[in-house]
Amino acid sequence: xxxQTGSKGLPMQEINLITLFxxxxxxxxxxxxxxxxxxxxxxxxxxxxxAGFLAHSASLVGGYLNTGFFPGHxxxxxxxxxxxxxxxxxxxxxxxxxxxxxxxxxxPMATVIMVVTLRTPDATGATxxxxxxxxxxxHVLTMFLGNGAFALACxxxxxxxxxxxxxxxxxxxxxxxxxxxxxxxxxxxxRCLVMGFTLLTIGLVSGMLYAKVIWGKFxxxxxxxxxxxxxxxxxxxxxxERLTVGWRGRKAAIMSIIGFMVLLxxxxxxxFLLGGHHGEFTK
Amino acid sequence: MQxxxxxxxxxKTAPVAVRECLAFTGPEAxxxxxxxxxxxxxxxxxxxxxxxxxxxLYIGREGExxxxxxxxxxxxxxxxxxxxxxESLYHYSGIEAVRHVFRVAASLDSMVVGExxxxxxxxxxxxxxxxxxxxxxxxxxxxxRAFWLAKRIRTETGIGGHxxxxxxxxxxxxxxxxxxxxxxxxxxxxxxxMAELAVEHLIRNKASDIRVANRTFxxxxxxxxxxxxxxxxxxxxxxxxxxxxxxxxxxGARQYVILPxxxxxxxxxxxxxxxxxxxxxxxxDIDPVINRMTNAYVYDIDDLKEVVTExxxxxxxxxxxxxRLVDEAVIQFRKWHESLEVxxxxxxxxxxxxxIVDIELERTLKGLGYREAADREAxxxxxxxxxxxxxxxxxxxxxxxxxxxxMNIYLDAVRRMFQLDENRExxxxxxxxASSLERGVNL
Numbered sequence: 273x274x275x276q277t278g279s280k281g282l283p284m285q286e287i288n289l290i291t292l293f294x295x296x297x298x299x300x301x302x303x304x305x306x307x308x309x310x311x312x313x314x315x316x317x318x319x320x321x322x323a324g325f326l327a328h329s330a331s332l333v334g335g336y337l338n339t340g341f342f343p344g345h346x347x348x349x350x351x352x353x354x355x356x357x358x359x360x361x362x363x364x365x366x367x368x369x370x371x372x373x374x375x376x377x378x379x380p381m382a383t384v385i386m387v388v389t390l391r392t393p394d395a396t397g398a399t400x401x402x403x404x405x406x407x408x409x410x411h412v413l414t415m416f417l418g419n420g421a422f423a424l425a426c427x428x429x430x431x432x433x434x435x436x437x438x439x440x441x442x443x444x445x446x447x448x449x450x451x452x453x454x455x456x457x458x459x460x461x462x463r464c465l466v467m468g469f470t471l472l473t474i475g476l477v478s479g480m481l482y483a484k485v486i487w488g489k490f491x492x493x494x495x496x497x498x499x500x501x502x503x504x505x506x507x508x509x510x511x512x513e514r515l516t517v518g519w520r521g522r523k524a525a526i527m528s529i530i531g532f533m534v535l536l537x538x539x540x541x542x543x544f545l546l547g548g549h550h551g552e553f554t555k
Numbered sequence: 556m557q558x559x560x561x562x563x564x565x566x567k568t569a570p571v572a573v574r575e576c577l578a579f580t581g582p583e584a585x586x587x588x589x590x591x592x593x594x595x596x597x598x599x600x601x602x603x604x605x606x607x608x609x610x611x612l613y614i615g616r617e618g619e620x621x622x623x624x625x626x627x628x629x630x631x632x633x634x635x636x637x638x639x640x641x642e643s644l645y646h647y648s649g650i651e652a653v654r655h656v657f658r659v660a661a662s663l664d665s666m667v668v669g670e671x672x673x674x675x676x677x678x679x680x681x682x683x684x685x686x687x688x689x690x691x692x693x694x695x696x697x698x699x700r701a702f703w704l705a706k707r708i709r710t711e712t713g714i715g716g717h718x719x720x721x722x723x724x725x726x727x728x729x730x731x732x733x734x735x736x737x738x739x740x741x742x743x744x745x746x747x748x749m750a751e752l753a754v755e756h757l758i759r760n761k762a763s764d765i766r767v768a769n770r771t772f773x774x775x776x777x778x779x780x781x782x783x784x785x786x787x788x789x790x791x792x793x794x795x796x797x798x799x800x801x802x803x804x805x806x807g808a809r810q811y812v813i814l815p816x817x818x819x820x821x822x823x824x825x826x827x828x829x830x831x832x833x834x835x836x837x838x839x840d841i842d843p844v845i846n847r848m849t850n851a852y853v854y855d856i857d858d859l860k861e862v863v864t865e866x867x868x869x870x871x872x873x874x875x876x877x878x879r880l881v882d883e884a885v886i887q888f889r890k891w892h893e894s895l896e897v898x899x900x901x902x903x904x905x906x907x908x909x910x911i912v913d914i915e916l917e918r919t920l921k922g923l924g925y926r927e928a929a930d931r932e933a934x935x936x937x938x939x940x941x942x943x944x945x946x947x948x949x950x951x952x953x954x955x956x957x958x959x960x961x962m963n964i965y966l967d968a969v970r971r972m973f974q975l976d977e978n979r980e981x982x983x984x985x986x987x988x989a990s991s992l993e994r995g996v997n998l
Binding site: 435439440442448452453454455456459517518519520521522523 | 728730731732733734823825826827828829846847849850852854858
């Protein structure tokens with residue numbers, strides 16, 4: 273592992289490993305819940321996820337205490353934060369709409385993000401003064417929470433397609449009993465989209481304000497900005513269609529999945545392939 | 556008993572697509588039975604066709620094979636190539652045929668083991684057969700035994716107790732689509748026990764707003780009244796699709812009642828809210844293509860069967876008990892068929908003569924003002940002797956060994972000549988005097 277966390281202060285790497293450990297256990301809990309359908313296993317999965325979340329939060333706070341900066345300088349920190357946001361949204365949603373099986377999607381995803389985070393070098397040092405802005409913190413927080421919500425929408429979409437396929441094909445296989453109703457999955461996806469879209473909008477606006485403060489203009493037609501705009505329009509279109517002509521069910525599920533792909537591309541692809549002014553945060 | 560045969564196909568051997576090609580409507584079945592009776596190889600015949608089975612039970616003539624003739628008949632009558640269904644046909648003879656009929660009537664062979672409708676359906680078929688006079692002594696007996704056994708199994712085993720489950724299955728599926736069913740709107744197209752049961756279950760699950768469509772509007776009004784719903788005309792079905800969520804269809808229509816175009820037309824108005832079709836009819840009412848459309852789900856009776864198989868395990872346990880009763884009945888029937896065919900006839904004959912003599916004697920003695928009780932016994936002895944002498948040759952004739960092949964004809968002739976089956980002809984549901992006499996012999 274190429275991690276060289278905090279030369280001073282808190283043992284970041286250990287905390288991150290503990291987080292990973294919890295997420296891994298939580299994934300196992302949800303997986304066994306899928307097979308054995310004991311309510312306890314699901315509760316265990318949720319509890320472990322929450323424990324992981326606490327450790328995760330500690331890691332973020334620790335990062336801030338160690339460097340004195342908000343953790344968003346490089347890909348390592350960005351991923352750490354993105355993973356945290358995903359788990360936060362998941363825990364919240366689980367409390368709100370109990371689609372228990374969704375943990376099966378969220379826990380492994382958090383685990384994977386955590387593994388990738390640990391595999392990515394944490395290049396400390398390069399800290400430009402603009403990282404101290406409140407707008408940056410707010411921008412990143414809302415964007416990432418929004419991304420987390422979109423990730424869940426995508427997960428709900430997957431589960432919807434899986435369940436729908438079972439019902440259409442009339443094969444009451446393994447998943448029929450284990451997955452919730454189509455209506456619930458659709459509803460869940462919709463709520464995730466609404467929440468994600470709200471946060472995305474706030475995130476974009478705060479990003480613009482931040483850009484105004486740093487570069488003196490709201491919008492600079494940067495590749496990253498353009499793709500974020502595309503993403504915003506895409507999600508806006510999905511929601512609009514749903515509210516007007518009732519894009520629901522299968523179509524909505526597929527769109528949530530495609531939307532998340534666009535999001536992933538905006539998040540990683542643009543930086544790796546096209547460059548742009550967010551490059552320094554994510555390379 | 557070797558001349559009792561059964562040929563047919565059911566939900567286990569043939570998919571709904573094949574069954575709907577061969578399904579007979581009520582009038583068709585009557586007509587078909589009348590024609591089958593004229594086949595030379597067939598002595599007695601009954602045909603029953605339900606949504607899950609088409610079966611022909613018949614008594615073949617000695618040394619003749621009616622199977623090919625029946626296949627040809629089905630193929631010709633329903634205008635389907637024999638290739639389509641031949642593979643699905645099963646063919647039983649003797650004891651196996653008897654056992655099969657018993658099991659079918661007792662709902663042990665049903666898609667949903669223990670469902671109550673099959674007995675009624677067979678009774679209806681039997682009533683039609685007796686109207687066409689296509690059944691005779693043996694099948695009458697066999698079917699009466701089947702009805703009696705079905706009742707016994709229903710009361711003595713828990714097989715019917717687990718209520719009926721196609722409709723439960725439908726509700727479970729509905730839950731997987733809609734989550735909760737409360738407030739969901741239901742459209743019932745056509746009628747029928749199974750469909751109505753499904754509606755009742757939906758109501759119990761808080762589905763509201765029931766609409767009923769029927770070819771005859773009065774019937775729709777009547778059903779709507781029962782569910783506190785609304786009757787609509789058959790032509791209004793396409794419009795109703797815009798509002799309802801669950802459609803249960805069970806009509807006798809030959810063509811699809813709901814087509815993809817109907818669904819397509821309303822999806823936009825519905826804002827793509829899902830539509831769940833439950834098609835209980837055979838032939839099917841709802842074009843299966845609709846299942847491929849987004850947010851529309853179509854389950855026909857075969858699909859529901861898959862769902863049902865999961866929750867019937869305990870019913871299967873009861874079925875073991877029921878099968879024991881079936882075996883018992885088969886043995887009894889075989890006994891009757893093998894050695895006692897003649898006996899009930901003679902007994903009935905004796906009892907009829909005895910009744911006649913009693914009545915006439917009473918009348919005569921009364922007219923004469925004769926009151927000597929002591930002489931009664933002498934009269935009674937004379938009655939017995941008289942009857943014995945009258946019946947001596949007929950009894951010998953009926954018991955002759957060398958005519959066993961055609962015995963049914965003579966038995967039938969005697970029964971008709973003396974009107975021994977007088978009371979039990981028209982609907983055959985009860986077992987009146989003549990057969991209760993037989994029962995005395997057998998049980």
